Amino acid sequence: MTEILALPTRPYAADSPLAYLLDLAAEAGVPSEEEQRDDAETTAAHHVYSAYPHSLAQVVEAMDWRGYPALRPDGYKDFEPSAVAWLDGGLWLHHTLHITEADGAQDVLTLIVPCTCGRGYADIRLDTEDDLLEILADLRPTHGRSPHTDTPLDCGSIHPAPQQDGRR
Numbered sequence: 001m002t003e004i005l006a007l008p009t010r011p012y013a014a015d016s017p018l019a020y021l022l023d024l025a026a027e028a029g030v031p032s033e034e035e036q037r038d039d040a041e042t043t044a045a046h047h048v049y050s051a052y053p054h055s056l057a058q059v060v061e062a063m064d065w066r067g068y069p070a071l072r073p074d075g076y077k078d079f080e081p082s083a084v085a086w087l088d089g090g091l092w093l094h095h096t097l098h099i100t101e102a103d104g105a106q107d108v109l110t111l112i113v114p115c116t117c118g119r120g121y122a123d124i125r126l127d128t129e130d131d132l133l134e135i136l137a138d139l140r141p142t143h144g145r146s147p148h149t150d151t152p153l154d155c156g157s158i159h160p161a162p163q164q165d166g167r168r
């Protein structure tokens, strides 16, 4: 803390009550990356248990989720913390929250499916458990691959693979 004491512009001592309180507020306002990861995993697991009790919740355990902290690229839209779960066969689940002032936090669950062309992935936004089962029925004949279409190109084949956070 000596370097803080050396700063002439700060009108309070580093060991003062005010310094303590300001540090406390800074820590409270910004969750650590570890807290963001934990929260992302907990939120994803909770969503799956409550919205997909007969399908995903049967096979994806809370500990299967791997959380990632928020991305705050300069000048770009913020990405909330997210979590991904591996389903095998090249398929992933990706969960994040879409937060707006009007609607609050909404769960966004996406199934990331490799394309039959082998060069990309299709992102399928999931809304309900029935929705998921319909999608899985469609994917079954191709063993969990999304049939490639050029028009419109939906597999993002210019990107070789999802990044670590599950986005493309």
Ligand SMILES: [Zn+2]
Pocket: 115, 116, 117, 118, 119, 120, 147, 148, 149, 155, 157
């Ligand atoms: Zn493709």
